[in-house]
Amino acid sequence: MSVIEEERVRGGVFKDINPEDEDQQPTVIESLCMNCYENGSTRLLLTKIPFFKEIIISSFTCPHCNWTNTEIQSAGRIQEQGVLYTLQVKTKEDMNREVVKSDSASTRIPQLDFEIPAFTQKGSLSTIEGLLDRAVAGLEQDQPIRKATDPAVAEKIEKFIERLKKLKEVEEEFTLIIDDPSGNSFIENPSAPQKDTALTVTHYKRMPEHNAVLGIETEEEEDDKKPVNDLDTMRNEVLVMLENYIHFQMILYGVKSGGATEELGTRITLHLTDPSDMSRDLLKSETCSVLIPELEFELGMAALGGKFTTLEGLLKDIKDLIVSKNPFMCGDSSTADRAEKLELFGQTIDKIIAGEMDVHIILDDPAGNSYLQNVYAPDPDPEMKIEKYTRTFEQNEDLGLNDMKTEGYAEK
Incomplete structure (x- = not known):
């Protein structure tokens, strides 16, 4: 170690x-x-x-x-999934968003047909404006040599540099895309804990070529190298006991879903009416998002991972994740206001836990592997609504289902 x-x-x-x-x-x-x-x-x-x-x-x-x-x-490990950030830059305030860009991330601006490939720059902690400044500096570095050896190319690059500099003034909207198969890049949400309407975050399953570039092996590749009857391997993989939960399916108590992706997604909406609701058992799979409409709050599916807990435990985990000292919020009045907003959000979560607020909790799981206890079972729960829905193409893409091939695998 x-x-x-x-x-x-x-x-x-x-x-x-x-x-x-x-x-x-x-x-x-x-x-x-x-x-x-x-x-x-x-x-x-x-x-x-x-x-x-x-x-x-x-x-x-x-x-x-x-x-x-x-x-x-x-300082952490490569994440289980890659991440794709798509930001619609609309105002000059967007240029101040903090950005963590790892060296395995690629950066694109489609409107300029501009791309910084992965592993061509070291990782950086900066802002959107800083990313553009770094790109401009990289292009300007060899301009004196180009002007002497190839004036035509130098002139084209000079015009392109001017276009990049104009983006900093945000005279027109543009799109910034950061694609990192390691999952270790990040774009700040200045509206946190509310949802960022200008920013889309998509987690995806890495392809074999991504794993090769990152120098990692898939579980399938590792399994091919291990003996089939390796008892140590079996002990490592069977980390938790299986529990057959009433009115649900076989799950792993740890928590990863023990079943396959369901045919339909599941959306569970609970209207909180009593403090006793906090003791309801809850399974949040790693593909499940959590929403509180009254707070305009949405927690992405990868934020907390899989959990088997109570509703109170989930809300406390959300508070711990959101309400913390933030290095993006130090030093001036605007960051102080944002820190105050996060503190207020934590107090609101405390009120919900105490039963002092009338809100709805929504568990939205496109894989269909999440669960919330019905305390009236086997009768219907008057405060809970369970909806089954057909996944969109994008949701199937996030779950890695669009690339799955089932032809030729029928049982003989």
């Missing part, structure tokens, strides 16, 4: 950014400058980004040639 992993277990390394915390100082390491080959210094800061994950921020400076370099690196 590495030093970072040991400290993570003790909870002593990754902390929320807090300018008033005197103990939160970066680690300084003497490092070789790759520009002039003299010694410079690297500063490392290990921190957590709310609504995202743990990251390592590094900054190198050389006092001899004044060369600097700043980058970020995910």
Whole structure:
């Protein structure tokens, strides 16, 4: 186990950014400058980004040639799914959104037919404006040489640079797409905890070519290398006991669905009318979203993963996820207002748990593998509505069903 992993277990390394915390100082390491080959210094800061994950921020400076370099690196593992962010940039305020871009992420602006391929830049923590500035700087870097050797190409690139610079003024709307098969990139939602109408976040199943680029093996590839009767493998895979839950299907108590994706999606709507509702058992699969319409709140399907808990436990998990010290909310009046809004959201969740607010909780699971206890069973629950629905093409895409081939697999 590495030093970072040991400290993570003790909870002593990754902390929320807090300018008033005197103990939160970066680690300084003497490092070789790759520009002039003299010694410079690297500063490392290990921190957590709310609504995202743990990251390592590094900054190198050389006092001899004044060369600097700043980058970020995910401190967590590659996620189970890739992530695709699609942002409609409409105002200059959107340019201030914080962005975590890992080195495995590609960046596209369709309106300009512009793309920064994966692994062509180091990971960065910046803003939308910072991403554009970095792209402009990269294109301008070799312009003097182009102008001397190929003036025609240099002129075309100069015009393209001007178009990129105009995007910063947001004279017209454009689309920014960040596609990261590792799942370790992020675009800030300044409206949190409310849903961001300008931002679409899609989680997807990686293809074999994605795994190859990331240098990871799929479970199928790993299984091919293991003995069929390996008892240790069986013990590792059977981590939790199976429970046949009344009025539901066979599930894993851990929690991942023990059954296949259902033919139809399931949407469960519960009207909270009594504090006793908080004790209802609840299974939220990893594909389930949680909505509270009265708060204009929506929690994406990958945010909390799979859970077997109570309704109160789910709401407390939501509060813990949303209400935390946010490094994007320090230092000026606007960020203070946003921090106050998150605190108010936490107080609202407390009121819901105490039965002081009349709201609806919606569990929307396109895979059909989530459940909420009917306390009136076997009679219908007057406060709960269960709907079955046909998945859209996009939902099937998110679940990896569109690429599934079933021809030729009929039982013989």
